[in-house]
Amino acid sequence: MPKVTYTSAAGGVSVLEGSAGDSVMEIAVRNGLPGIVADCGGSLACSTCHVFVREEDLEGLASMGELEDEMLDGTAEERRPNSRLSCQLKLEEGDHLYVETPESQV
Ligand code: FES
Numbered sequence: 001m002p003k004v005t006y007t008s009a010a011g012g013v014s015v016l017e018g019s020a021g022d023s024v025m026e027i028a029v030r031n032g033l034p035g036i037v038a039d040c041g042g043s044l045a046c047s048t049c050h051v052f053v054r055e056e057d058l059e060g061l062a063s064m065g066e067l068e069d070e071m072l073d074g075t076a077e078e079r080r081p082n083s084r085l086s087c088q089l090k091l092e093e094g095d096h097l098y099v100e101t102p103e104s105q106v
Contacts, residue, residue, distance in 0.1 A: 001017045002018050002020070002022065002091035002095040002096050003017050003018065003095070004016055004024050004027055004033065005098045005099045006026070006033055006051075006099055006101055007101070008034070008101050009035075016028070016031050018030075020091065021092075022088060023091070024049075024051065024086035024097060025038045025042060025049040025086040025087035025089075026087075026088075028086065035101030036048075036049050036105065037105040037106060041087075042070055044067050044068060044085065047071045047074050047076075047085065048076075048105040049086040050072070050075040050079075050084075050085060050086070050102055051084055051085075051100065051102070052082050052083055052099060052100040052102075053083075053098070054082070054098035058076075061089060064086070068084070068085050072085065075105075076104045076105050077104055086099065
């Protein structure tokens, strides 16, 4: 089962499991994780699923599309080089991704 470790801006850690094909956003929302709002449900229209991906995990991710890149310019907390929209991060069997959620999504 793919796993995601979410660390909040305050330092709280949650390790959640999902299924292959789930996104980092879907696993968070299904489990009621505070810190990811995902207003648009994953259609790249809200930027409220912003996360910071652990540096060493960045290379293994699917590359960022143009629209995701544009949407990251409108996040509540300023984007960083390791910013991604978690609805675009799909997990495969055996993945374990580490992300930090920003202090604010709206
Ligand atoms: S959930 Fe809206 S852009 Fe990701």
